[in-house]
Amino acid sequence: MFTVVSAPAPPGGEAPRPDEAPESFVQRVSRDKAQAAASRLPPSAPMLVVAADTVVAIDGCILGKPADNDEAIEILKLLRGRVHTVWTAVTVLDVAAGRELIDIARTDVPMRSYDDDEIAAYVSTGDPLDKAGAYAIQHAGFHPVDGLSGCYANVMGLPLCHLTRTLRRAEADLPANVPSACQSHTGYHCPVYQGILEG
Secondary structure (H helix, E strand, O other): OOOOOOOOOOOOOOOOOOOOOHHHHHHHHHHHHHHHHHOOOOOOOOOEEEEEEEEEEEOOEEEOOOOOHHHHHHHHHHHOOOEEEEEEEEEEEEOOOOEEEEEEEEEEEEEOOOOHHHHHHHHOOOHHHHOHHHOOOOOOOOOOEOOOOOOHHHHHOOOHHHHHHHHHHOOOOOOOOHHHHHHHHHOOOOOOHHHHHHO
């Protein structure tokens, strides 16, 4: 059984610090989210708190959610035909034991060379405006990614095998076959799940 807890914004918001690398940024924000959620729970509760944060980065720069359609177009043109990186940090807090576990997923994402008309049609749907990097890998009409060979679930926002191995470290009972369920849901034959779970 699980409960969803809305955590307040971390101190200072979710903006990267000067010269903060994307992978360091997501770990810090994920940890802050987990701690903020835990602070809203009874201190004696024997439970695990899970939080995650995901960023899209290219050339060392973090790309957030576009402010408007023009920025979405700009971001999609920047990513077009190039490989960028999606980072997700997963934090698991064992509240009773006072233990914190953090894992990080990295997926290199090759974008196809979509044209300006495809960008305009996709942006007109409004879908990019609430997405880091201005796209959803799973969007049925746009299909922005070509030739992915890493963790698909990470690009969607929650790398389930990374979460699984972190929960195992926390000695959580996980009866479900997570890789099978993930691949069935996404339709993606994952070539990396075994290495992640064994890593």
